[in-house]
Amino acid sequence: DTGVSQDPRHKITKRGQNVTFRCDPISEHNRLYWYRQTLGQGPEFLTYFQNEAQLEKSRLLSDRFSAERPKGSFSTLEIQRTEQGDSAMYLCASSLGGLPEQYFGPGTRLTVT
Amino acid sequence: SQQGEEDPQALSIQEGENATMNCSYKTSINNLQWYRQNSGRGLVHLILIRSNEREKHSGRLRVTLDTSKKSSSLLITASRAADTASYFCATGGNTPLVFGKGTRLSVIA
DSSP, X not given: OOOOEEEOSEEEEOTTOOEEEEEEOOTTOOEXXXXXXXXXXOOEEEEEEETTEEEEEOTTOOTTEEEEOTTSSOEEEEEOXXXXXXXXXXXXXXXXXXXXXXXXXXXXXXXXX | OOOOEEEOSEEEEETTSOEEEEEEXXXXXXXXEEEEEXXXXXXXXXXXXXXXXXXXXXXXXXXXXXXXXXXXXXXXXXXXXXXXXXXXXXXXXXXXXXXXXXXXXXXXX
């Protein structure tokens, strides 16, 4: 069990650029969640998948954000036309459907300059 | 939006002392979880308490839940410098988690 991994760990980009993050969940976990965390705050839910189906999207997820989990394994989160307000830690978590505990990756820290 | 609030926002104690942090939430729950986050890292699940439980222990951790007051507390006994982290309560589970703002705990050696 290698845990949840995320790539990259850090990303610095200029405003207006597109960025894509990847999350690899624990292999047998069928649920995958994306959260965003800003300094001094708790994580806030963005979206989640059960297998390849995207089940819910938060109102925080503007139309510049898109997430996929094409084969029910890894997931990508893309942010188009980044803004300074997108600067945050993006956290991925996975769980085994039906169980409440979620297992988090180390996060991707995005800085938009 | 945040489900609730942890209290205090920050706590500084000496190694060996006990640390207590509280969490309040807004809606009915099936369970409540506590997570730890070391600086700039991902979150680690610590303990889960179900709505029909009032108290639960795991090692040096003790969690209580009062559903009538919509509140929970996390007690860390005999704290260590390695316990320095932010602690979050979260509701949900089997659905997206809703976190509070967290308590930043500093344990001074």
